[in-house]
Amino acid sequence: MEDRKTIEIQDRAIRNVSRKCIGFQNRVIDFEQCAANFAREQRMTESRCVAERKSDGTFPFFQFPTNPVPTRIVFHSGNRLVELITRQSAVRRFQNLNRRIRELGWTTFDLS
DSSP states (O other), rough: OOSSOOOEEEEEGOOEEOEEEEEOOEEEEHHHHHHHHHHHHHHOOOOOOOEEEESSSSSSSSEEHHHHHEEEEEEEOOOOOHOOOOOOOOHHHHHHHHHHHHTOOEEEEEEE
C-alpha cells in the first residue's frame, strides 16, 4: 500500500472477528470492502486478500485497505511476565489473528 495517512489501532482493542469483519468498540473493518480495495490497488478483478502483514519489524502489524484511509492493527508487547505465563506474546497474537482470518476464508499478503 502506498504511504499515506493511516488509522492505527492496538490489537488488544479487537472485540470480535467474524466471517465478515473485525469489530472494535467503535469501528469495524469490513473484509469484503478490504478485498475489493486490495484487488483495485493490485489491478485485479477480484481477491480474497484483505490486508498486508509484516511480522519482522519491531511491532508486527496488519494493514487493511479501508476507506477512506488504511487501518493498521499493531501488536505491541506488554508485560513480558504476563505474556510468558499466558503464552500470548505480540507475535503469538499476530499469528492467531492471521490464522483466524485464513480459517474464515480470507488471506493476507506478506510484506516481511
